[in-house]
Amino acid sequence: MTRIDGETQVVAILGDPIAQAKSPELFNALFARHGINAVLVPFHVAPEWLGSVLDGISGIRNLAGVVVTVPHKVAALVFAARLAGPALQTGAVNCLRREMNGEWTGSMFDGTGFVQGLRSQGCEPYGKRVLLAGAGGAGTAVGHALVEAGIASLDIFDMNTASAARLIDALRLRRTGAVIGEGCANARALHDLIINATSCGMRMDDPLPVDLSAANNHAVVADLIMKPAETRLLGEAKARGLITHPGRHLLEHSIEAIAGFLNLLSALEVRENPL
Incomplete structure (x- = not known):
């Protein structure tokens, strides 16, 4: 059972539908395995609400970021102030990191x-x-x-x-x-x-x-x-x-890289703990 307290870092996964998502199971197991005080929770967000949701949660200081799934991977790109890695080529993101100023940096790990x-x-x-x-x-x-x-x-x-x-x-x-x-x-x-x-x-x-x-x-x-x-x-x-x-x-071969991108897992840990 993931421990939740006042210092817990939160990761959201946004999709429509969301019931099919395996990310909560795998990410929370990763956090427990590495002793990371973080939790990933699913949010069912329809396409017409994506912008409002991202704008609203960008002010949450203990939000590490957002995992983006169907059908938002292309639409979420426009909310990123900066793009990293393959997102520069693909024109889509599956992860948005929340920066200290509330802006989003997007990347793609699929x-x-x-x-x-x-x-x-x-x-x-x-x-x-x-x-x-x-x-x-x-x-x-x-x-x-x-x-x-x-x-x-x-x-x-x-x-x-x-x-x-x-x-x-x-x-x-x-x-x-x-x-x-x-x-x-x-x-x-x-x-x-x-x-x-x-x-x-x-x-x-x-x-x-x-x-x-x-x-x-x-x-x-x-x-x-x-x-x-x-x-x-x-x-x-x-x-x-x-x-x-x-x-x-x-997903099994993306989660550690995503956790590293969200600053929840060090680059050394990502390299030394392959799945």
Whole structure:
């Protein structure tokens, strides 16, 4: 049980919905493990209230910061006075640190967390041919991290064609050597890695975000959704004998870096205590 007293540092996680969030469980376990007097609590915030909420809580002196989840990762960017790390490239944030003057500094850890999570499970992205469904905040971060990791190609699909086009253009401008193109919601035999970065799958009656009928028998199918732990997409992949990669690996490999960014965990502790 987390101890709460007058010196407790508070971290909020803002999302809509929020019931699926695994951050409270994992962050509070991290704080307990390191003896940090801090607590992370969930707040259900609809998009139209995001600005009012961030403006209101910015004056709370013992608020270390905010973790940002669906659907606020792009919208929250405009509230950051400064951007750090991958947020400068991705145009989205999943964490806002409260500075002493009440301003927000934003950063993004989804992409690096996803790549580290892949590697922890023995899936090296270098040279892989990837299909990415979803070009929102998380999908954009994952796309940038994958090209940095040296993938061979990336096909991008989003129902919002403008979002997909923006990400395609941004990644092509980086000139990393990866072939970046427009994809569709169908896996092909050439894809080594298939990723769902949409919210489709949070409910078990959601349609499949990607058709796996033509997928490579050796493909890895990843879903960024945390709850349910096994989405319909992962269940379909498992039924086809494909390797699955659930969303928890991204968060498990992001929380220490986020805690460090919020000044709740020292850089030395982050390096010396890998998950």
